[in-house]
Amino acid sequence: MTSPASSSEVKYLIESSEGNTFDVSGAALRQSNTFNAMFLNIGADGPIPFTDYNEATLKKVFEYCEHSVNEENYSGPKHQDDLSKWDLNFFNEMDQKMFIDVINASNFLDIERLTSYCCERIARMLRGKNTQEMIKVITLPTAEELEAKQKVEEKKAAAAKKVAEKAAETAEKTETLEELPVQQLVQTTRNKLTRKYLSFSNE
Amino acid sequence: MNHPKPFPILQLPFLAIEEVFKAMDPFEIINFSMISKRSKGITMQMSFCVRYSIELHIHETLEIRFLGTKSEISCSYVMTSNKEMDGRVVETECGRHINRNVLKYSDYPADEWKQLCQHVLEIFKNRQSTF
Numbered sequence: 001m002t003s004p005a006s007s008s009e010v011k012y013l014i015e016s017s018e019g020n021t022f023d024v025s026g027a028a029l030r031q032s033n034t035f036n037a038m039f040l041n042i043g044a045d046g047p048i049p050f051t052d053y054n055e056a057t058l059k060k061v062f063e064y065c066e067h068s069v070n071e072e073n074y075s076g077p078k079h080q081d082d083l084s085k086w087d088l089n090f091f092n093e094m095d096q097k098m099f100i101d102v103i104n105a106s107n108f109l110d111i112e113r114l115t116s117y118c119c120e121r122i123a124r125m126l127r128g129k130n131t132q133e134m135i136k137v138i139t140l141p142t143a144e145e146l147e148a149k150q151k152v153e154e155k156k157a158a159a160a161k162k163v164a165e166k167a168a169e170t171a172e173k174t175e176t177l178e179e180l181p182v183q184q185l186v187q188t189t190r191n192k193l194t195r196k197y198l199s200f201s202n203e
Numbered sequence: 204m205n206h207p208k209p210f211p212i213l214q215l216p217f218l219a220i221e222e223v224f225k226a227m228d229p230f231e232i233i234n235f236s237m238i239s240k241r242s243k244g245i246t247m248q249m250s251f252c253v254r255y256s257i258e259l260h261i262h263e264t265l266e267i268r269f270l271g272t273k274s275e276i277s278c279s280y281v282m283t284s285n286k287e288m289d290g291r292v293v294e295t296e297c298g299r300h301i302n303r304n305v306l307k308y309s310d311y312p313a314d315e316w317k318q319l320c321q322h323v324l325e326i327f328k329n330r331q332s333t334f
Contacts, residue, residue: 096210107219119222125210126227130290131237138238139209 012039013047014062016055021047028065033110052108057101064090064114083117091121213241217248224249229269229278230305236326246326257327265316266304267323278303280319282312 010026029035039048050058067086083091094102099118106114125137212220224232224246236246260266265282281304283289289308294301309315 096208100211100214103215103219107216115219115222116225119219120226122210122212122215122223123226123231125208126212126223126231126235129231129234131234134234135238137208137210138212138242 014058015047015049015051016058017051017053018055019051020055022055022059024062025066025069027069028062031065031068031111031113033112034108050105050109053101053105057098057105060094060098060102061105061109061111061114065111068113087117091117213245217245220245221249229255230280233280233323233326237322243326247328255327257323259320265312267316267319275299276301276303279305281306282316283308284310284312 011023012026012029013021014024015021035048053061067090091099103115103118106118126134129137212223215223227235232246236243255269255271258266258268258270260268260279266279268277268279270277277300279302283306285306286308288306291306293304293306295304296302307315307319
């Protein structure tokens, strides 16, 4: 299944967060500096667990790696306008969630080329924008949203404080009961019983 | 201008944000740092190598100039008291040298320039600056 050999024929099994496994060629995986540091020289006995990322994301990342296997060595970021048609399609067909997942996975796997292209794409979103326009792009919470969030947090903190106070009170009561001398306890119980007996006899 | 598609950049890991910064010019970096305290903090944390030197100019106009690699590109914030010129970008080419000026309007250009200088020097704190 997996071996330390560096031949591009070698296939490695990758395990995703769903527990599913799939094949990736050694040549594609070697574009990941994380993989190189962890498994290249020692090989892997079973599936390589990249369980922080789902199957779709990992497949997308390795699809890019498989495609760029034959490209010349990476030498710094390439201008977005110089990207091939395949590259542009690759990026355009991703939705935003997938794009963020791919950046995160690519960042973890340390695939320089993919990370830099993705980040260059994000930088283009901010190109030529002033602060107000950037706020719209970055989707920062508005003042009302921040206020609402703060209120919820304050409520939570107040509830937690109440619970803590109650717990402290209960602990204090238990302690005082334990601390009462035996004679005093006997006396209290006797008084209670006497009161009960008297109320019975009156009836 | 068409509506920009929102993208939660601040949710990205720090290294990815750093990569984004590498593809931004100094104006974009400064604008980003002005968004919020968090964005300013992130900008100040950036550790990638210096590509710009900063010059603060006081003559007929007040300017903050960023000189790029081998001084082929320079970007300047030029303070103006003409409201209509606010945000206008003027690009001039002088041989191989490209100069990009962004005009910034303010009722009190000197105060605004001083604040901008402080902000710029703060966010690029580890970098060289000349007066």
